Each structure stands twice: as C-alpha cells, then as structure tokens.
Amino acid sequence: MSDQRPSARASSRHRGIPEATVARLPVYLRALHALADEGMDTVSSEALALAAGVNSAKLRKDLSHLGSYGTRGVGYDVALLVDQISRALGLTQRWTVALVGVGNLGHALAGYAGFSSRGFRIAALLDADPARVGERIAGLSVRHISEVNAVVAEEGISIGVIATPAPAAQEVCDQLVAAGVTSILNFAPCVLNVPDGVDVRKVDLSIELQILSFHEHRKAVQHGSTPLTRLPGGAQRDPDAREAVNE
Amino acid sequence: MSDQRPSARASSRHRGIPEATVARLPVYLRALHALADEGMDTVSSEALALAAGVNSAKLRKDLSHLGSYGTRGVGYDVALLVDQISRALGLTQRWTVALVGVGNLGHALAGYAGFSSRGFRIAALLDADPARVGERIAGLSVRHISEVNAVVAEEGISIGVIATPAPAAQEVCDQLVAAGVTSILNFAPCVLNVPDGVDVRKVDLSIELQILSFHEHRKAVQHGSTPLTRLPGGAQRDPDAREAVNE
DNA sequence: ATTTGTGAAAATATTCACAGCG
DNA sequence: CGCTGTGAATATTTTCACAAAT
Numbered sequence: 001m002s003d004q005r006p007s008a009r010a011s012s013r014h015r016g017i018p019e020a021t022v023a024r025l026p027v028y029l030r031a032l033h034a035l036a037d038e039g040m041d042t043v044s045s046e047a048l049a050l051a052a053g054v055n056s057a058k059l060r061k062d063l064s065h066l067g068s069y070g071t072r073g074v075g076y077d078v079a080l081l082v083d084q085i086s087r088a089l090g091l092t093q094r095w096t097v098a099l100v101g102v103g104n105l106g107h108a109l110a111g112y113a114g115f116s117s118r119g120f121r122i123a124a125l126l127d128a129d130p131a132r133v134g135e136r137i138a139g140l141s142v143r144h145i146s147e148v149n150a151v152v153a154e155e156g157i158s159i160g161v162i163a164t165p166a167p168a169a170q171e172v173c174d175q176l177v178a179a180g181v182t183s184i185l186n187f188a189p190c191v192l193n194v195p196d197g198v199d200v201r202k203v204d205l206s207i208e209l210q211i212l213s214f215h216e217h218r219k220a221v222q223h224g225s226t227p228l229t230r231l232p233g234g235a236q237r238d239p240d241a242r243e244a245v246n247e
Numbered sequence: 248m249s250d251q252r253p254s255a256r257a258s259s260r261h262r263g264i265p266e267a268t269v270a271r272l273p274v275y276l277r278a279l280h281a282l283a284d285e286g287m288d289t290v291s292s293e294a295l296a297l298a299a300g301v302n303s304a305k306l307r308k309d310l311s312h313l314g315s316y317g318t319r320g321v322g323y324d325v326a327l328l329v330d331q332i333s334r335a336l337g338l339t340q341r342w343t344v345a346l347v348g349v350g351n352l353g354h355a356l357a358g359y360a361g362f363s364s365r366g367f368r369i370a371a372l373l374d375a376d377p378a379r380v381g382e383r384i385a386g387l388s389v390r391h392i393s394e395v396n397a398v399v400a401e402e403g404i405s406i407g408v409i410a411t412p413a414p415a416a417q418e419v420c421d422q423l424v425a426a427g428v429t430s431i432l433n434f435a436p437c438v439l440n441v442p443d444g445v446d447v448r449k450v451d452l453s454i455e456l457q458i459l460s461f462h463e464h465r466k467a468v469q470h471g472s473t474p475l476t477r478l479p480g481g482a483q484r485d486p487d488a489r490e491a492v493n494e
Numbered sequence: 495a496t497t498t499g500t501g502a503a504a505a506t507a508t509t510c511a512c513a514g515c516g
Numbered sequence: 517c518g519c520t521g522t523g524a525a526t527a528t529t530t531t532c533a534c535a536a537a538t
Contacts, residue, residue: 017461020507026457030436044519053438056519057509064521072515072520089457090464097456108355114436114453119460158463159456182466183459185452189277189361191300199462201455205432206361208448209344209406210273210336212430213366214264215446216405217337219429267529291497303497304531311499319498319537 017088021062027052028059029085029118036078044075091119098124098157098181100172101164102132102142105187109163110138123155128168145175152179159183166190173200264335268309274299275306276332276365283325291322338366345371345404345428347419348411349379349389352434356410357385370402375415392422399426406430413437420447 017025031051035043045063049056063070063081066088070076086092099110102125109115115122125142127133135142143151151157160176162169162184169188176184177198186192186202194200264272278298282290292310296303310317310328313335317323333339346357349372356362362369372389374380382389390398398404407423409416409431416435423431424445433439433449441447 018506022461023454023458025461026451026454027438029457030453031438045521046519051438053440055509057511058507060520061508061522070520073518074516075519088461090460090467091457093464095456095460095463104355104358108351109452111351112452115456118453118457120453120456159459183463185455185459191274191278191298193300197466199459201459203450203452203455204273205356205359205450206277206365206367207270207273208432208450209342209362209367210276210338210365211270212406212432212446212448213337213342214269214272214335216342216430217340219444220337265528293497302531304533305529307497307499308530317498320496321538322497 017065021065022089024052024054024058024062025085025089027054028062029082029089029091032078032082032085036082041078042075043078043081045070048076094119094121095159096121096123096155096157097159097161098122098126098148098151098155098176099161099163100126100145100148100176101162101168101188102127102135102137103163103165106163107137109161109187110140120159123157124151126151128164128172145172148175149179152176152181157181159185161185161187162192163187264312268312269336271299271301271305271309272332272336274301275309276329276336276338279325279329279332283329288325289322290325290328292317295323341366341368342406343368343370343402343404344406344408345369345373345395345398345402345423346408346410347373347392347395347423348409348415348435349374349382349384350410350412353410354384356408356434357387367406370404371398373398375411375419392419395422396426399423399428404428406432408432408434409439410434 028048031048032043035048035051045056045060049059052059063076066084068076068081068084070081097115097120099106099122102110106125106127110122110125122138122140125137125140126145126148127142128145130144132142133144157179158181160173160181160183162172162176164172166188169186169190170192173184173186173192173194177194182198184192184194184198184200186200187204189204189206192200192202275295278295279290282295282298292303292307296306299306307317310323313331315323315328315331317328344362344367346353346369349357353372353374357369357372369385369387372384372387373392373395374389375392377391379389380391404426405428407420407428407430409419409423411419413435416433416437417439420431420433420439420441424441429445431439431441431445431447433447434451436451436453439447439449
C-alpha cells in the first residue's frame with residue numbers, strides 16, 4: 001500500500017483487519033455490485049478475484065479476516081458478501097462530508113456522482129474566498145470557511161475533503177480538526193500534519209504521474225539500450241534515454 | 248503501498264529500487280523543492296523526513312537505494328539530491344500525456360497546474376462525444392478518440408490519463424494501449440485489464456472515502472462503546488454505531 | 495559531535511499448496 | 517469433485533541501533 005498509514009492497528013486481537021486488506025475491500029465491493037447487477041448470486045474466489053484484479057489466494061485470505069463464510073465447493077453468496085464487506089467498512093451508516101475549496105477541482109468533486117453512490121453525502125461546501133460564498137453548486141450554497149465549526153456541528157460532519165491550493169491546505173486542515181473532523185481526504189499537493197487519532201489519506205495526481213514516469217523510464221532504458229528505438233506505436237519513445245543509460 | 252503493482256521488479260540486481268521507495272521519492276522531491284525555495288542548501292535526514300512526513304531511518308534507507316551520497320555529520324546537499332531523485336524518477340525528460348474524457352473531472356485535470364510543473368505536458372485532449380470535439384480547453388482543441396493513433400504518434404505520447412465514465416474506460420484503455428501508450432493513470436472507478444509491460448495506476452475518490460469510513464467507524468466503536476457519545480466537535484458522531492458493537 | 499549508511503531484527507504482506515468441507 | 521479457509525513458506529517493508537565517516 002501507499003505510505004498512507006492511518007493510526008496504529010486496533011489493539012483488539014481479533015477485529016484487526018490488516019491495512020492492506022482494508023484498502024482492497026472497496027475494490028471487492030465494487031466488483032460484487034457489478035456482479036449483482038448482472039444477476040449473479042454466487043461467485044467463486046477465482047471469478048471475483050479476476051473481476052477485482054487480484055489473485056484468488058489473496059482474495060480468500062482477505063475475506064477470511066472478515067470471518068466471512070463462503071461455501072466450499074460453491075463460492076460466496078454475492079448479496080451476503082456485499083453486506084459483510086459494507087459492514088466491515090462502516091458503510092451501513094451514511095457519512096457526512098464537507099468539501100473545502102470550490103475551485104476547478106472542487107467543482108468537479110462536488111458534482112461527482114461516485115460520492116453519493118456509496119453512502120457519502122456532501123453536506124457542505126466551504127471556501128476562503130468571499131467572492132465565492134453564496135455561489136450554488138450541485139444544490140448547495142458555498143459557505144465561508146470561518147463557519148466551519150457551525151457547519152461541522154450542524155451537519156454531524158466527520159470527513160473533510162480538502163481541495164484547496166497547497167499553501168492553504170494545512171490551515172484548513174487545522175480548522176477542520178479543531179471543529180471535530182477526524183478523517184481527511186487531501187487533494188492538495190502537500191503533507192498534512194494532524195494530531196493522533198485523525199486519519200489522512202491523500203490523492204495526488206502529480207505523484208502518480210511521477211511513479212509512472214519511473215516505470216516508463218525503466219522500460220525505455222531496459223528495452224533497447226539503444227536510446228532511439230522506434231516502438232510499436234510508431235512514436236519515438238524516450239528521446240532522452242541517453243542520460244539514463246550511463247547512470 | 249496500494250495494491251498498485253506495476254510490472255515485476257527489474258531483473259538487474261542493483262538498479263532495482265523497491266516499489267515502496269519509488270512511491271515516496273516524489274514526496275521527497277516536493278519537500279526538497281520547498282526547502283530549496285526557502286534558501287536551504289543542506290538538509291539532514293531528520294529534517295527532510297519531517298517535511299516529508301516519514302521517519303528518518305526510512306528516508307535514509309530509501310535514499311541509499313539511489314546510491315545517494317549525503318555527508319556524514321552534515322546531511323544532504325539539497326540541489327544534488329533534487330537532481331538524483333529527478334534522475335531516478337526519469338524526470339530529466341519531458342513526458343507527454345494524452346487526457347481522455349473532458350467531462351467534469353477532465354476539465355479540472357486539463358487546467359491543473361501541477362501537471363506541467365513537474366515535466367509533464369498535456370499534448371492532447373480526447374473525447375468520444377462528437378459534440379465536444381473542437382472545444383478549446385486550456386489552450387488545446389479537443390479531438391475525437393478515433394484519432395488516438397495519429398495523436399499518440401504525432402506527439403510521442405507515452406502516458407494516458409483516463410477520465411471517462413467507468414463503462415467507457417476499458418475500451419479507451421485498449422485503444423490507448425493499441426496506439427502504443429505504456430503507462431495509464433486511471434480516474435475511472437473500475438479495474439483495467441492491460442497486457443504485460445503496461446503500467447496502470449488508479450486514483451479513486453470513492454475507494455479513499457471508504458477506507459476513511461473504515462477507520463472512522465473503528466474509532467467510533469472503539470471510543471465510547473456507548474454509541475451516542477457526544478464528541479468534542481459538538482456533533483453527534485456515528486449515530487449508527489449500535490450495529491457495529493455487536494459484530 | 496553529528497549524522498549518514500546499513501546490517502540485522504521485526505513487522506507486514508503475498509503466495510503456495512493442501513487438508514477438509516459441502 | 518470443486519472450492520474455501522488457512523498454516524507454512526516466501527517476499528517485501530519498516531524499524532532499530534550502531535559502526536564508520538567527516
């Protein structure tokens with residue numbers, strides 16, 4: 001998994017689901033919903049693993065942490081498994097979210113359907129720019145960040161999504177935490193410091209691209225050590241590979 | 248790291264940088280740029296680790312994979328380290344990117360500054376909707392997806408970013424790969440199948456929220472086993488914790 | 495004095511391979 | 517039989533702790 005390490009593992013011996021497993025449960029859940037929509041009511045670990053893009057032993061081990069019971073010789077009951085995973089992920093309740101920063105990205109996020117599709121409700125949009133306050137987006141009126149305490153209390157918000165520019169992110173984060181938010185999803189390209197007990201996850205386009213760059217670079221170098229190889233696509237890949245060869 | 252596992256480790260014994268390390272290098276790079284902007288020209292592993300949100304032993308071990316040389320008793324030369332990490336990540340060249348899907352999210356991505364800030368250039372915008380073709384966004388004219396082969400060849404594109412709805416993503420992915428793209432960043436909420444040698448990374452809002460949900464849920468249950476505890480923020484957290492308690 | 499670089503230990507995660515259940 | 521659940525084996529990642537370098 002990424003270096004995203006929410007607070008330490010639960011102390012309870014048995015309810016402790018490994019972090020790597022937790023990160024995959026939503027993927028299984030999505031695959032299961034798709035299968036359910038296709039009318040499947042039972043699925044083997046092999047088939048589900050394929051749909052989720054993992055190997056079947058891993059899937060079975062993951063599910064075993066839920067105490068999940070499939071039927072040997074048959075597979076898993078789709079509806080039952082959806083229920084068990086939803087329960088494990090805490091999706092049996094509706095979480096309420098505040099989105100801070102309604103710029104370019106914030107707008108897109110506010111309109112994103114995937115938000116509401118899995119039990120998350122955007123209950124508030126906040127921004128520091130007074131010119132944006134009052135603007136209506138996706139049925140909500142933008143409020144000023146200074147109202148964060150009231151908003152969090154009124155709406156029972158537990159998750160904050162930060163879509164501000166990087167320089168503003170830490171202060172916004174502090175304000176959210178002070179208001180009682182204990183989970184943060186950060187789209188701003190920066191590291192956030194939070195007290196113990198607050199979880200942060202980040203989504204960072206630029207980091208993902210750089211990781212791809214690493215692999216692309218490696219492929220280009222490893223491939224033909226001759227830098228100016230013409231590759232299948234017809235395009236000339238990695239015109240600068242010289243530099244890399246003599247590393 | 249997430250279950251994002253690009254192709255197998257390089258066979259070369261020594262150029263093999265662990266995947267977990269690769270995923271952190273961009274974070275270090277960002278921190279180093281910030282330090283450089285503040286005029287620092289030397290930094291200790293302790294200080295850099297703090298800025299990057301990791302522990303210092305991990306940072307040193309990571310850097311050791313680059314064959315990076317700091318100075319004992321002093322620390323690392325900021326400019327030199329920027330250079331070494333950039334080189335390791337393949338950022339000494341400019342990668343060219345095609346963005347497919349100019350809906351809500353695609354628009355936001357096209358306008359995202361962080362793209363160009365680190366050596367990535369969006370060279371083409373593509374969409375399947377004829378009504379969108381010709382639209383100008385961020386200085387580029389949207390072209391039809393059917394032109395993908397020509398576009399990839401013309402611009403030497405090696406990275407494709409998919410920001411389409413989920414049902415279209417696999418087909419777009421196949422088209423990109425057929426055109427010669429070997430790295431994909433997927434924003435669509437679905438699993439992509441690609442042949443060996445093609446790397447995929449995904450960015451998935453809904454999955455991140457569900458992971459936060461898990462931890463939020465766990466905190467709520469662990470905290471007061473009494474579900475209706477009133478928490479600092481004044482809001483009533485996890486009104487549904489009953490369900491969880493008797494799991 | 496400091497602070498790196500790194501073996502060795504510990505913790506996590508993945509994969510194998512098969513006993514055992516339906 | 518077929519397929520799950522899981523111990524045991526392997527691989528990867530993190531952390532410790534200290535010798536070596538300046």
